[in-house]
Amino acid sequence: MNDRDIKGRIFDIQRFSIHDGNGIRTIVFLKGCVLRCRWCCNPESQEYAIQTMMVQGKPKIIGQDITVGEVLDIVERDRPYYRRSGGGLTLSGGESLCQPEFARALLKGAADIGITTALESMGCAKYEVIESILPYLDTYLLDIKHMNGEKHREFTGRSNELMLENAKRIAASGQTELIIRVPVIPTFNDSPEEIREIARFADSLPGVERIHLLPYHRLGQDKYDGLGREYVMDGILPPTGGHMQMLKDIVTKNTDLDCQIGG
Numbered sequence: 282m283n284d285r286d287i288k289g290r291i292f293d294i295q296r297f298s299i300h301d302g303n304g305i306r307t308i309v310f311l312k313g314c315v316l317r318c319r320w321c322c323n324p325e326s327q328e329y330a331i332q333t334m335m336v337q338g339k340p341k342i343i344g345q346d347i348t349v350g351e352v353l354d355i356v357e358r359d360r361p362y363y364r365r366s367g368g369g370l371t372l373s374g375g376e377s378l379c380q381p382e383f384a385r386a387l388l389k390g391a392a393d394i395g396i397t398t399a400l401e402s403m404g405c406a407k408y409e410v411i412e413s414i415l416p417y418l419d420t421y422l423l424d425i426k427h428m429n430g431e432k433h434r435e436f437t438g439r440s441n442e443l444m445l446e447n448a449k450r451i452a453a454s455g456q457t458e459l460i461i462r463v464p465v466i467p468t469f470n471d472s473p474e475e476i477r478e479i480a481r482f483a484d485s486l487p488g489v490e491r492i493h494l495l496p497y498h499r500l501g502q503d504k505y506d507g508l509g510r511e512y513v514m515d516g517i518l519p520p521t522g523g524h525m526q527m528l529k530d531i532v533t534k535n536t537d538l539d540c541q542i543g544g
């Protein structure tokens with residue numbers, strides 16, 4: 282089968298984004314995730330199944346099957362903006378690696394036509410899957426949420442060993458720019474000690490120079506209502522600007538990493 286005919290399942294495409302990679306980007310959100318993070322702001326991404334979510338009182342179908350060729354046709358429309366800004370295609374989710382063949386074909390298809398690529402992912406897949414996409418990936422935005430496996434399991438549904446091991450292997454490959462991203466979640470990982478531990482691990486990875494601290498926000502809360510699910514983070518407030526700055530200072534004092542708040 283021609284790569285352009287490979288089908289996958291997405292739930293959104295956002296054009297003209299200035300997040301999740303350099304410059305102006307088109308972000309393709311793939312459906313399906315193996316984690317169930319309590320703070321997830323895209324709960325509609327978690328199930329691979331196509332779902333109905335109530336949005337402002339009206340039912341909305343979440344999920345669409347689409348070919349690689351159809352996605353790339355949309356991505357290509359903004360090529361002049363990528364060229365001027367250093368932007369390109371970003372795959373996000375969910376966890377794109379849950380649809381490995383589709384993700385690989387999208388990244389390869391973009392790379393083949395000279396569009397730069399980024400992947401926003403927590404690296405929870407067999408390394409062989411990650412290895413198959415690295416030749417087509419310019420930037421890997423890798424989430425590391427906690428260094429303690431038990432706490433990781435308690436708040437996300439899975440332990441962190443596979444992801445930490447994959448982080449080491451991706452860094453050792455030297456095939457892509459690797460940027461570490463940490464969602465800063467009150468009650469989970471927002472203490473100076475927890476952030477310092479993650480930052481030191483990130484700093485130990487060969488070639489890693491940048492870390493992003495992403496403050497928890499509640500923008501996804503209404504989606505839980507729309508899906509008929511409970512929002513278990515109710516009552517948890519986003520970290521203040523002062524707290525985020527203190528955590529950034531912890532990172533810069535303890536590592537050589539370039540630390541940025543937000544992504």
Ligand code: SF4
Nearest residue numbers: 314316317318321375
């Ligand atoms: S890894 Fe990301 S998409 Fe998956 S549940 Fe966690 S926050 Fe949501």
